[in-house]
Amino acid sequence: MRQFQSFKAVVEYNSFTKAAQALQYSQASITSHIQQLEEELRLPLFDRLGKQIHLTAAGQELYIYVSELLSAYSKIKNISDDDTSLKGEIRIGASETITVYKLGPVLSKFKKRYPQVTISLINDNCIPLRSKLHSGELDAAITLEPILDDPQLAAEVCSEEPLIFVGEYNHSLTRLEETEGMCMIFSEKNCSLRRFFEAYLIEKKISAHNYLQFNSMEAIKQCVVSGLGISLMPRVSVESLLRDRKNASNRNLQRTSDVLFANFVS
Structure with a gap:
């Protein structure tokens, strides 16, 4: 239905841009919807001449059917609206x-x-x-x-959401520069947190040649807990470990598998 709505809007506004504005979609979404329809029908729906667009014969025929279909669809949606x-x-x-x-x-x-x-x-x-x-x-x-x-x-x-550096429990680090040579634990490359982490290390002139990469925050957290390296994580993802550590401290218990909220975050 979205594809049909996009097609009808492009025809009536004679513009991909105006159709996108009317439907509150991105222009890329409108273009994708039209391409999907053309692939499904195996026919071009528009002739594109520079910035001008014109319906093909197939597009003209489709417009009639789409108008009827969307009218019926509107009535169906409002049966118990x-x-x-x-x-x-x-x-x-x-x-x-x-x-x-x-x-x-x-x-x-x-x-x-x-x-x-x-x-x-x-x-x-x-x-x-x-x-x-x-x-x-x-x-x-x-x-x-x-x-x-x-x-x-x-x-x-x-x-x-604040970001914090985390390392294994009882580490003695006080400054980020002291992590030089340590293993850095990253999320995968198409994650904004990974890009921010790498940019921050470059700014601090800290090498990240020694690293591990995971696509799961839970996996990263368990690697940090196991002492495999240092990572930058959203605070909310390790709040439970912080609470566990605080409760254990209140009971005067020693914990060896925990995450310490590093105090060397600038």
Whole structure:
């Protein structure tokens, strides 16, 4: 239906840009929808002459059917349309950290309020999620990254999550420069946290030739706990270990498998 809506809008506005503005999609999403339709039909729908677009014969025929279909679709959606019966599907993308530590209570509250809405949740890193937004595969994405500067997307800051360096329990490090030569534990390359971590090390002139790479925050955390190296992680992802360490300290217990919140973060 999204593809048909995009096609109809492009025809009526005679512009991909104006169609994107009207539907509140990115222009890349509109282009992707049209390409998907053309691939499905194995026919071009528009002749593109410079900045001008014209419907092909196949496009003209399709427009008639799409107009009828969308009119019927609107009537179907409104069969029981009222303020208390919101229906449909919402497709959300989120990073692993956001999903594990933030989204549970939010999605639970949403489902109780809108029980007839189906939620599809896709876990991935920032760059792939942004690509899925552009192509129309997602309705919204919640990522952990610096403030987004993308004119084709509407972005809103939900919260600020501090980043901290973590190392194994009882380490004696007091400054980041003391980690020179130690193993750095990174997330995968298409993660904004990885790029920030590497840029920070370069700024501090610290070598990162000795490193491990994982695509899971939980795997990174367990490697740090095991003493394999140092990592930069969102504080929220290791809050439980901090609480465990505090509780153990209150009981005067010795812990050897814990994460110390490093005090050498500038």
